[in-house]
Amino acid sequence: MKTIIEPFRIKSVEPIKMNSIEERKKILINSHFNLFQVKAQDVIIDLLTDSGTGAMSSKQWAGIMNGDESYAGSDSYLFFKDVVQDIFGFKYILPTHQGRASERILFSNLCKEGDIVPSNTHFDTTRANILFQGAKPIDLIDDEYKDTQSIFPFKGNMSIKKLEDLLKKSDLTKIPLIMITITNNSGGGQPVSMDNIIKVSNVAKKYNIPLYIDACRFAENAYFIKIREKKYKNWSIKKIVRKMFSYADGCTMSAKKDAIVNIGGFLCTNNESVNEKNQNLLILTEGFPTYGGLAGRDLEAIGIGLNEAMDIDYLNYRIKSIEYLGKKLLKNDVPILQPTGGHAIYIDAGLFLSHIPRNQFPGQVLACELYLKGGIRCSEIGSLMFGGIDDNGKEFYANNELVRLAMPRRTYTQSHIDYVIEVVINVYNNRKEIEGLKIAKQSKYLRHFTAKLKKV
Numbered sequence: 001m002k003t004i005i006e007p008f009r010i011k012s013v014e015p016i017k018m019n020s021i022e023e024r025k026k027i028l029i030n031s032h033f034n035l036f037q038v039k040a041q042d043v044i045i046d047l048l049t050d051s052g053t054g055a056m057s058s059k060q061w062a063g064i065m066n067g068d069e070s071y072a073g074s075d076s077y078l079f080f081k082d083v084v085q086d087i088f089g090f091k092y093i094l095p096t097h098q099g100r101a102s103e104r105i106l107f108s109n110l111c112k113e114g115d116i117v118p119s120n121t122h123f124d125t126t127r128a129n130i131l132f133q134g135a136k137p138i139d140l141i142d143d144e145y146k147d148t149q150s151i152f153p154f155k156g157n158m159s160i161k162k163l164e165d166l167l168k169k170s171d172l173t174k175i176p177l178i179m180i181t182i183t184n185n186s187g188g189g190q191p192v193s194m195d196n197i198i199k200v201s202n203v204a205k206k207y208n209i210p211l212y213i214d215a216c217r218f219a220e221n222a223y224f225i226k227i228r229e230k231k232y233k234n235w236s237i238k239k240i241v242r243k244m245f246s247y248a249d250g251c252t253m254s255a256k257k258d259a260i261v262n263i264g265g266f267l268c269t270n271n272e273s274v275n276e277k278n279q280n281l282l283i284l285t286e287g288f289p290t291y292g293g294l295a296g297r298d299l300e301a302i303g304i305g306l307n308e309a310m311d312i313d314y315l316n317y318r319i320k321s322i323e324y325l326g327k328k329l330l331k332n333d334v335p336i337l338q339p340t341g342g343h344a345i346y347i348d349a350g351l352f353l354s355h356i357p358r359n360q361f362p363g364q365v366l367a368c369e370l371y372l373k374g375g376i377r378c379s380e381i382g383s384l385m386f387g388g389i390d391d392n393g394k395e396f397y398a399n400n401e402l403v404r405l406a407m408p409r410r411t412y413t414q415s416h417i418d419y420v421i422e423v424v425i426n427v428y429n430n431r432k433e434i435e436g437l438k439i440a441k442q443s444k445y446l447r448h449f450t451a452k453l454k455k456v
C-alpha cells in the first residue's frame with residue numbers, strides 16, 4: 001500500500017482547545033511576540049520541541065505502575081541497565097535526570113580549562129556545558145553541507161579533513177574527547193553515516209583520543225543508515241545501532257528523544273576510571289547510581305521505550321510523516337532545509353521572508369505569523385537565538401534564519417500535519433504583507449527565551 005498509517009491506535013486523548021485568530025492576536029501582543037511566553041493551553045499544534053513531548057505507549061504506562069521505587073538495586077534499574085547494555089553494548093551505565101546532566105558530569109571529569117572538544121555540531125546544551133568547564137567546543141562540518149538547499153544523504157557527517165587538520169596542529173593533551181551528535185540536531189536533524197562513524201573512530205584511535213556519541217536520536221539515525229547506506233539495507237535497526245556504538249568509548253543520552261519518555265537520560269562509558277569519577281559526581285548531584293535523579297518508574301518506561309523507538313513500523317511512520325510534510329511544502333515552493341531530516345522540518349525564513357532584513361528577525365516573525373494564523377507554535381533558530389551584541393556593541397547574526405517545526409513522537413496524526421501544511425502555505429502566499437520585529441528588551445544570555453519584541 002502507498003498510504004502509510006500511524007502504526008498505533010489511540011487509547012487516551014488530550015483535548016485541544018481551539019481559539020480564534022482575534023484571540024491569538026491579543027495573546028501574541030501580551031506575550032511580546034515571544035512564543036516561549038505563550039501558555040500551552042493557547043496552542044493548537046505544539047511543534048516547539050520533540051523533547052519529552054512524545055506519547056508513551058500503553059506498555060510504558062503499565063511499566064510506570066510496575067516501577068520499583070527501592071532506593072538501591074531496584075528491579076526497574078536492573079531492567080533498564082540490561083536493556084541499555086543490550087542495545088548500546090557499553091560496560092558502565094549511569095541513569096541521569098536528562099541529557100545535559102550526563103554532559104555536565106562527563107565534561108566535568110574529562111575537560112579542563114583551555115581544552116578543545118571537536119564535534120560534527122555540538123547541541124546547545126553540550127556547547128554550554130563545555131564552555132562552563134572553560135573548554136572550547138568546535139564544529140567540523142564540510143562547507144557544502146552548510147547550504148540549506150544542498151542535497152546529500154548524510155549532511156550530519158563530520159569533516160574528516162577538518163578533524164585531521166585540527167588534530168595535526170593541536171597539542172593532543174588538550175583534546176580530551178571527540179563527540180559525534182546523531183542525528184545532528186543543530187544541523188537540521190541530518191544523519192551521520194556508518195562510514196563516517198567508522199572513519200572518525202579510526203582517526204580518534206590513531207591519535208589515541210576517546211570518542212563519545214551524543215545518542216539522543218540513535219534510532220532515527222540508524223533508520224537513515226538502513227535506507228540510505230546500501231550495505232545495511234537488510235540489517236535490523238538493532239544490529240545497526242549496536243555496530244554504530246561499537247566504535248565509541250561511551251555516550252550521553254537524553255531519553256526525552258529516542259526513548260520516548262517525558263524525562264530521563266543516561267551516561268555510558270567503557271572506561272573504568274572515568275566511570276568511577278562519573279559515579280562519584282552522580283552521587284553528589286543526581287542521586288545513588290541505581291536511580292540517578294529518576295524514579296524507578298521512569299527507568300522502567302525508558303527501558304520499554306528504547307526498544308519501541310527501534311521498531312521499524314514506528315520509524316517508517318515517523319520519518320515518512322516528516323518527509324510528507326516536507327514534500328508538500330516544497331511542492332508549494334516553501335523553502336525548507338533539504339533533505340528532510342529525522343525529527344523536524346526547518347523552514348528557511350531568510351528565503352521565505354526575503355523582504356525582511358536580518359536585524360528584524362525573519363525567523364521570529366515567521367514563527368509568530370504561524371501562531372497568529374493557525375495557532376501553531378514552533379521555534380526560531382536564527383538570529384534571535386544565536387545572534388546578539390558583541391563586546392564592542394556591534395550586532396552579530398546567526399548563519400541561517402531558520403524556523404523549526406519539531407515533531408513530538410506518536411502525538412499528532414496526518415490530519416494535524418495536513419492542517420500545518422495548509423497554515424504554512426497560506427502564510428507563504430501572503431508573505432509580502434508580513435512586517436518585521438525589533439527587540440524592546442533582552443537579557444545577555446539565551447535571550448530568545450525571555451526577549452520582549454514589538455512590531456517595527
Ligand SMILES: *Cc1c(COP(=O)(O)O)cnc(C)c1O
Pocket residue numbers: 051098099100101123125126181185214216253254255256257264265
Ligand atoms: C536534547 C538534546 C540534548 C540535551 O538533552 P536534555 O534532556 O534536554 O538535557 C543534548 N544533545 C542533543 C542532540 C539533544 O537533542
